[in-house]
Amino acid sequence: MPAEEDYRDHTTTEFTRYSTEMLAAETVAHVLYTLPKMPWEFQFDAARHLYDEVRHCLMGFEWMRTHRLNPFASPQYLHVYRWRSQFPPVMQYCLLTMENGVNAFPYRHGRVDAHQRAGDALSEQFVRYDIADETQHVRFGKRWLPELLKHVGEKRPLEKYVKDVLKVWESEYRTGKLTVNVE
């Protein structure tokens, strides 16, 4: 990823990444499909989450088109989806709502400031939109993870479970050393 000091290139990569968020929508769909006996309220919140991720992808597409870039020329990050989908569905949901949401906020707020300084209102608005949605997704995670752990008979307390999942995220996702153990 280009350095943040290189505003133009960094911003292009930032929005190209948004254009790959179909993978987040797919993960929410996967979780919904594999946990059919959760209450209706969970399905309702997860459906909203799924819809938000589709819009984030669309936001990336629109940004790229506005800047005369072809969104279909940049690949979806299938290796990330493949990595995430090898884990049990509750862990996938935890990865999506806890790690991405919590860890990404300082970066995203920094991007709002950068777009403001550059007078780039469209990019600023898009990132603010994303922050609002991700705030909601973290709320969903906090609301539903305790229920999901009960639902699947997980023995670890919530804090320990989230901490363990975070460790995997830190050592694999953050470093880019994604280990896939299933075909």
Ligand SMILES: [Fe+2]
């Ligand atoms: Fe997203």
